[in-house]
Each structure stands twice: as C-alpha cells, then as structure tokens.
Amino acid sequence: MELTRPSELKALLERHGLQLSRRFGQHFLVDRNHLEKIVAAAALTHDDTVLEIGPGAGVLTRELAARAGAVVSIELDRNLPPVLAEVMAEFSNWRLIEADALKYDWSTLGATKVVANIPYNITSPLLVRMLEQRPPFASITLLVQKEVADRAKAAPDSDAYGSLSVFMQFYAAVHVPALVPRGAFFPPPKVDSAILHLVPHAQPPVDVPSPEAFFAVSRAAFGQRRKVLLGALSHGMDRPRDQILAALEATGVDPQRRAETLHLEEIAALARALASPTAS
Template identity: 45%
Template sequence: MGRGGPPGLGGGWAMTTQPLSNPFALADPAVLKGLLRRHGFTWKKRLGQNFLIDARVLARLIDAAELRPDDGVFEVGPGAGVVTRLAATRARRVVAVEKDACLRPVLAEVLAGLPHVEVVFADVLKLRLPDVWGRFHDCAGVKVIANLPYYVTTPILFHLLEAGVRMDSIVVMVQREVAQRLAAAPGSKDYGALSVAVQYRCSVERVLQVRAGAFLPPPEVDSAVVRLRVRGEPPVAVRDEQMFFRVVRAAFATRRKTLANALTGGLEWSKELCAAVLARAGVDGGRRGETLSLQEFAAVADAWAALTAT
C-alpha cells in the first residue's frame, strides 16, 4: 500500500515492492526501451523528455551531487527514474516531482521496494516548496538534482532559489548554452540577468559536457552538468535586494542601450535621478549593462537606496 504526499501535494506515493537489482540497469538503452514499451509510454516533445542512457554520465552526475547517507534529495524531472534509482542508494530520502502522469506505472516499477522514495505528479512551478521540504525534516541537508528542458530552465531555477528553503546545492543537467550563461563573466556574450541572479545566490561550477547521444531520444544539441553551490550569504551586500534585481533586469532588457538609457526607460527614473545614482555608484552611464559585475550592480542599487531614503 502507498501513502499520499504531504498536505497540498496531491499525487504522491511511496514505493513498497521489489526494485530492479542494478541501479545502473536503466542506463542501458535496450533495458529502458523495454521498460517504456511494456507500459505503453510515448514521448511528449512539448515536455522536452530526454532520458539519460549513458552510465558514465549517470555516475558523474550523482558524484557531483556529493550525496551523504543522511541527505535528502529533491529531484525535478525524474522521467523514467534513471537518476532517481541511483540517488536512492545514497540518500536518506528522495522526493521527485514529475509533470507527466503517464510515467506513473513506469516509475512504480522502477522505484518499487524503496519506501524512502516518493514521487509527486505535479508541475514543480505550481508547488509550494516549503511544504515539500517538510519531508526532509530528518535529513541533515537537501541536495537538488534536475534535468531541465530549455524552455523551463530559468523559471525553475528562480523558483528554487527564491523559495526560501534550505538547499546545499543544485546539480542540474541543462543545454550547453544555458550552462555557459550560468557561468558567464561580465562582458562576455553569454552574460545576462540569469548569470547575475544565479551567481548572486550560488557559486557555479561546470562539471561535465554531455553529448546528445547520451539521451533517449537524443536532443538536437549537447548538454552539460552544472553544480550550483548555494551560498550562505551573497558575495555582495545590498541594502534593497528587490531594487538590486530590478536594476539587473532593466540593464539587460535592452542590451544595445547604454546603462543610463536602460535604467531611465526600464525603471522610469528621471535623467537627473539616474545621473545622480550612477555618479554616487561610480559607474559610467555610457557603459552597457552586460559589462557590470555583481559588485557594480550592487553599488547602483545601494546608491538609489541612499538617494531616495526618507
């Protein structure tokens, strides 16, 4: 018999029958295809479903998560449970969120006999994550593992980082160009609002490049595994975090504009206020937003806070 998820998390259950014997078995494409065929599963392109079939990549991904026996794992997008099975051998508790309810019988077979694993069939963006985190009350830390399609990578990362829940790290499989954006430095073509927002909250480490052939079906582009270590404190102190992110978004909203024009247009500042803010921050308004470091964005936001304080 299974049990439901926590309040507000309908669609979850715990596994109670016998598991597959080898946690790497599903990295064999023949085994995975047979499993999916048995349950009549068909891929949904709109969900960006690509299941990992490379045992070497699977091992490297799990190693990157640095799981300990007393850790909890929150997995986004378990798919056929390839990563979930292996994570369950190393962690105290695993909660996986899967959007496609058609994978219910697949995951029931793959994760059978693992009472410390729970699957919730829901859109992770609609979940209240503090409710989910109640499942990790007996865990020393929580590690996030995610395989994210391109179209939802940014919203899901922001949803995780802004949820106000404790996380040690996020190990994420993303398209290669997204990995480049996450780790990009100021002045590079890949540097943008996502780079600033993630680097404000995490240190970023690219772990592994992953060829398209490591997935079933293969995506059109290569991917990468990135480890985000969640910071205890941001690398820069800001007086008004909300304004910090407003400045960042405005600066990147129109990349061809100068910083002064981007801020006056995006934040509806007067030219006089913008000039005073940038002068106090020591930042040249003729620069482009993509050349500013985290420290300079913080200086602009703090200058605004100082000049508008009442």
C-alpha cells in the same frame, strides 16, 4: 535493471505502452559515465533528502535512492507512475508526488538538495523557484542545456553574460562540472547539455538594500542592453536622467558603459546609490 542500456529502457517503455512526450521535453540520460558525474557532483549522503523534478523512467532516480537517505520525485506525466513503480520497487526510501512541480509547495518536503534532469522547456521558472527557495537548498545539481550553463557561469564582458548570469551568481556559487553530449540521451535532444551545480549563498554576495532593489537595476540595465547605462537605467527605472547620472558618478561607473560590462558589486553599488534618500 540497467536503464542506461537504451534497449532495456526502450523495452521498459514498450511494456507499459508508452511513447516519449515532446510536450514534457522527455530525454532520458543513458550514459552511465555522465550519470555518475551528476551523482558525484551532488555529493549525496544518507543524511540528505533529495528533491527530483521530472524523474521520467527513473534512470537517475535509482542512483539517487541508492545514495541518499530519502528521495522525493515530482512527476507531471500521468503515464509514468506505473513505470516508476516497477523501476523503484526495491527502494523503500523513495516516494512519488504526481503534480506540477512549478505549482507544488516544495517547502513541505524537507528536501536538503535538488538533483534532476529537468525538462528543458521549464528551465527558467524552475531555476528562479529553486534559487529563491527559503531556507535555501544546500545544493542544486541539474542537467540543463549547455547554453544555460554557459550563461549561468559567464563573466562580465563575455558574449554569454547577461541578466541570467547576474541572477544566478547573485543567488549561488556556479559550477559546471561536465558537459554532456546529445548522444548521451534517449532520444537525443537537438542540443548538447551540461551538469550545472549550484551552491546557494546563505547571504547575498554583495551589499544590497534588498534583492528587489538590486534586480530593478539589473533588469533596467539589461532590458535595453544596446543602450549605454545612462539611457537604459533612465528609461528602465523611470527615473530622471539627472538622478541616474548622479548615481553613476557617485559609484564611479562610466555612464557610457553598457550592461554587459557590469560586475555584481557595481550593480549593487548603483542599487545602494539609487535607494539613498538623496537620490529621490
């Protein structure tokens, strides 16, 4: 079965009387070259249990099951289990959970890695859950919109840098092994995609009082990114301007800078300064 041939994939869906659902953001990868790049980035071994979210018709699922020790797929679309049962019939190391991946308790699965062509309409909440998972996954390899990958890897002072960049880089080392053109999918989406490979940090990469304190500063700074830091932090954190000014001066951060210039270490330094008893 070669599901990277659009004709074969289409015939499979037609046998089951299925049409693709816009509601679930279904776009199946049908380019073997890019399929193999995803699997290569994940570096699977027989010791891995893989969590896949949104298996669709099983194009990627078959490749995962051929390489990993076990694969657990979570699918919300109730029309797809019969398709997956046919496609995955030869793999005894695969199982399907029919559920909403955003609500399911992943910690019960024993998964070591995540590899998925995720529904693009739930990218943000999935990323948050994946990166906040404890204990962390060994790696997370996803197909995402190119814009998301650009923002995830962006450096300070670049157009793409923002709160998502800070969040992703706080929780993981970010790599983008390859871009995937829209023509590699069936049906083609309206945007190009990218392979996003994340290796979660065992510990935060910067010294913070807590992740909550770090992200309180980040949210306030980027919440009003047109404002300079003194105004954005005062308003966003509901703290007196003199406290914010003192923290900025103590950390050597110019109050007239804007959020998109801040490095993770500077956000962490501000979080430490504002968490100090002398800052209250």
